[in-house]
Amino acid sequence: MDVWRIDVNSRRLSKEPIPSAWRQLGGRALIARILLDEVNPLCDPLGPYNKLVLAPGLLVGHMLSSCDRISYGGKSPLTRGVKESNAGGTTGLKLVYLGIKALILEGAPQDDRWWVIYLDKDGAIFEPAQDLLGLGVYATAEKLLGRYGKDVAIALIGPAGERCQLAAGIQNLDKDRVPSRIAARGGLGALMGSKQIKAIVIDAKDGSKPEIKDLESYKAAQKRFTKSLMEHPQTKIYADYGTNAMPGMSDGFGGLPTRNFSAGHFEGLDKIRGEYMRELLLRRGGEAETTHACMPGCTIRCSNVYADEQGKAIVSPLEYETVGLLGPNLGIDNLDAIARMNYEINDLGLDTIDVGAALGVAAEAGLMEFGDSKRAMELIQEIRRGTVLGRVLGNGAAVTGRALNVRRVPAVKGQAMSAYEPRAIKGTGVTYATSPQGADHTAGLTIRAKVDHLDPKIQAEVSRTVQINMAGYDSLGACVFAGNGFAGVPETIKQLIEARYGWEVAENFLQELGKTAIRLEREFNRRAGFTAADDRLPEFMKYEPLPPNNSVFDVADEDLDHIFDGI
Amino acid sequence: MNELEVTFQLHTVLQIQTPSGTVTSLRHRMRAGETLKEALAALGLSVDPDETLIVVNRRNVDLDYRPKAGDIIHLIPAIAGG
Numbered sequence: 001m002d003v004w005r006i007d008v009n010s011r012r013l014s015k016e017p018i019p020s021a022w023r024q025l026g027g028r029a030l031i032a033r034i035l036l037d038e039v040n041p042l043c044d045p046l047g048p049y050n051k052l053v054l055a056p057g058l059l060v061g062h063m064l065s066s067c068d069r070i071s072y073g074g075k076s077p078l079t080r081g082v083k084e085s086n087a088g089g090t091t092g093l094k095l096v097y098l099g100i101k102a103l104i105l106e107g108a109p110q111d112d113r114w115w116v117i118y119l120d121k122d123g124a125i126f127e128p129a130q131d132l133l134g135l136g137v138y139a140t141a142e143k144l145l146g147r148y149g150k151d152v153a154i155a156l157i158g159p160a161g162e163r164c165q166l167a168a169g170i171q172n173l174d175k176d177r178v179p180s181r182i183a184a185r186g187g188l189g190a191l192m193g194s195k196q197i198k199a200i201v202i203d204a205k206d207g208s209k210p211e212i213k214d215l216e217s218y219k220a221a222q223k224r225f226t227k228s229l230m231e232h233p234q235t236k237i238y239a240d241y242g243t244n245a246m247p248g249m250s251d252g253f254g255g256l257p258t259r260n261f262s263a264g265h266f267e268g269l270d271k272i273r274g275e276y277m278r279e280l281l282l283r284r285g286g287e288a289e290t291t292h293a294c295m296p297g298c299t300i301r302c303s304n305v306y307a308d309e310q311g312k313a314i315v316s317p318l319e320y321e322t323v324g325l326l327g328p329n330l331g332i333d334n335l336d337a338i339a340r341m342n343y344e345i346n347d348l349g350l351d352t353i354d355v356g357a358a359l360g361v362a363a364e365a366g367l368m369e370f371g372d373s374k375r376a377m378e379l380i381q382e383i384r385r386g387t388v389l390g391r392v393l394g395n396g397a398a399v400t401g402r403a404l405n406v407r408r409v410p411a412v413k414g415q416a417m418s419a420y421e422p423r424a425i426k427g428t429g430v431t432y433a434t435s436p437q438g439a440d441h442t443a444g445l446t447i448r449a450k451v452d453h454l455d456p457k458i459q460a461e462v463s464r465t466v467q468i469n470m471a472g473y474d475s476l477g478a479c480v481f482a483g484n485g486f487a488g489v490p491e492t493i494k495q496l497i498e499a500r501y502g503w504e505v506a507e508n509f510l511q512e513l514g515k516t517a518i519r520l521e522r523e524f525n526r527r528a529g530f531t532a533a534d535d536r537l538p539e540f541m542k543y544e545p546l547p548p549n550n551s552v553f554d555v556a557d558e559d560l561d562h563i564f565d566g567i
Numbered sequence: 568m569n570e571l572e573v574t575f576q577l578h579t580v581l582q583i584q585t586p587s588g589t590v591t592s593l594r595h596r597m598r599a600g601e602t603l604k605e606a607l608a609a610l611g612l613s614v615d616p617d618e619t620l621i622v623v624n625r626r627n628v629d630l631d632y633r634p635k636a637g638d639i640i641h642l643i644p645a646i647a648g649g
């Protein structure tokens with residue numbers, strides 16, 4: 001495999017051998033390494049010195065169930081710190097088929113031309129993208145699939161990314177070629193927009209699966225992992241209900257963010273929860289699907305297709321975080337309305353979490369009534385039209401809070417929280433506060449732990465363990481839910497890596513990878529000017545009790561400051 | 568003998584499918600002082616404590632918990648998040 005480096009100014013590609021320090025890293029850990037090695041942490045994230053990195057995880061390439069994720073990275077336009085954001089779909093797999101360990105986009109265009117980068121075995125071709133400008137991701141993907149054939153993978157941005165809006169992500173095709181798998185967090189779509197790249201098309205028809213050094217051993221480990229995954233009780237739950245199995249659980253702990261993080265219980269829960277959604281979709285039939293795989297070979301299939309009363313697809317997938325931020329967080333209990341907003345936000349190429357949180361903040365500022373889904377959709381249309389208000393909202397919750405003078409803004413390091421209230425699930429609050437990524441549940445969600453989520457003393461330890469594991473999975477390219485399979489047979493991680501690459505790695509390779517990623521990320525942030533003051537939740541959460549627990553976030557600052565000691 | 572009534576809220580795969588619809592909650596009368604484990608056995612509900620979060624008053628409890636009158640007991644097949 002090679003590192004492919006593209007200068008977007010000269011539009012030239014160079015293929016380089018992998019530096020030895022990068023070799024045993026992938027995904028999130030590799031991104032952290034590359035950023036530290038090559039990007040000035042003090043640079044303007046939208047300027048010429050920032051780089052957009054695409055790095056598949058170490059396990060990507062063999063359709064190991066749910067392990068073909070692609071990581072994107074760069075200095076975050078949103079948090080102004082280190083950023084890795086990953087997605088499912090087919091981008092990771094096809095990049096690996098072309099032998100790409102990491103794709104680095106650097107420089108800045110000197111004119112106003114936009115490009116599609118077409119990658120195949122022979123290299124990179126820049127093709128004009130002027131005709132695609134302003135188009136949403138659905139129309140863009142359709143055009144590109146028409147132009148390049150149905151077998152390509154595509155990473156693309158919507159109008160929000162073109163405008164360098166800070167909540168813009170990078171969409172990826174799912175296995176059915178729907179551009180719905182978004183590397184959403186941290187504004188990497190804006191970074192791609194700053195390079196004036198509308199899409200990267202990956203044509204791997206002349207590529208090949210990566211070499212496996214010891215096929216027999218690989219297959220044995222794969223079999224054990226797949227069996228463990230299939231037998232895990234959570235696999236069935238995700239297959240039946242998708243991630244939207246979560247609202248009942250979050251609400252059960254009083255941790256379902258409601259009306260801009262002012263309550264943890266939502267009275268409309270029964271109309272948005274996964275159990276209801278499943279029955280609804282089964283009844284509606286047609287294009288509705290209660291279970292669906294985002295990438296080839298996923299046996300969990302947590303995704304879905306949400307259809308209207310006529311059985312016509314509205315959006316795919318409809319996931320918990322989106323339901324949480326556009327539903328209870330806005331006081332909205334109508335799944336059809338939530339699905340329609342989700343489609344629009346996807347099409348704009350934006351993060352539903354940060355936009356949902358921004359709308360909550362806007363409601364708090366009096367720009368909409370909580371519960372008014374029609375008005376919420378109007379506000380989303382402001383983003384599409386590029387009005388002043390729309391430009392503010394498309395920059396996410398933190399910017400919206402500043403612009404509208406709202407104090408209750410659920411964000412850390414400028415990035416909005418996901419659908420877990422940190423005053424009720426305090427371990428996840430610790431993750432939000434201390435993750436180098438900013439507030440992000442995928443960095444280390446603790447709700448599954450059988451602990452007292454309200455006890456402030458134990459939370460740093462719970463969060464630390466999960467954060468390290470998650471950073472490890474993000475470096476392997478493993479979906480968080482594949483972790484259930486690995487949890488039963490943890491030795492298969494070492495076996496798979498050794499069999500594939502011929503390396504010798506530690507028993508706890510997963511944790512070593514995770515620690516490396518976090519260590520490097522923290523160093524990048526330190527050089528970018530971050531201090532302990534950035535590892536804090538918004539102040540209102542310390543003194544504003546959250547009903548129904550009436551709890552505040554009271555994990556000691558000292559615990560936050562020392563969470564990664566000795567890592 | 569003192570009796571008390573509790574309500575079990577069933578989540579996701581623990582909801583019970585019947586010909587007349589889905590049962591999402593069950594009211595249950597039990598002896599005061601009985602444990603949750605005994606109550607669930609009496610109901611015929613099989614719950615794996617390692618894979619189920621049992622939540623009362625928004626806190627995790629275990630099968631030794633002794634319910635109080637009026638408790639709403641959430642039986643949540645554990646999942647890692649969304």
Ligand code: SF4
Nearest residue numbers: 066294298300302479
């Ligand atoms: S479990 Fe869900 S998110 Fe993970 S790979 Fe499968 S479909 Fe994609």
